[in-house]
Amino acid sequence: MEQLTQFAPFLLMFVVIYFFMIRPQQKKAKNEKEFESTLKVGDKIITKSGLHGKVAELADTTVIIETMAGKLKMERSAISMEMSAALNKKQ
Structure with missing residues (x-):
């Protein structure tokens, strides 16, 4: 149980980074590909x-x-x- 509480901040930090940095970048890349294909x-x-x-x-x-x-x-x-x-x- 103690190990879980040690890694909880790192896990939380990864989740925050994913939702605020990685996911929006993936959505933007998808939109750009869509735009390129509709030219x-x-x-x-x-x-x-x-x-x-x-x-x-x-x-x-x-x-x-x-x-x-x-x-x-x-x-x-x-x-x-x-x-x-x-x-x-x-x-």
Whole structure:
């Protein structure tokens, strides 16, 4: 019984870390994957580096973005979910 009371603070600390750090990160990653899979040609997007453009072509893991400077090929994961959603709400 004494051993259980010794490990109780560590167990409680792990539970708190899980619910406040690990679980929200997993939910965010799931939402980003969902966002990447729902992209379609013609969507206006902003990349995580700040480039604005419109989706011209889609591949399995890459996307070709049409910008004012031309076309760029990028990874789907480089597209910012939050910024693109905010951009599409404005219009």
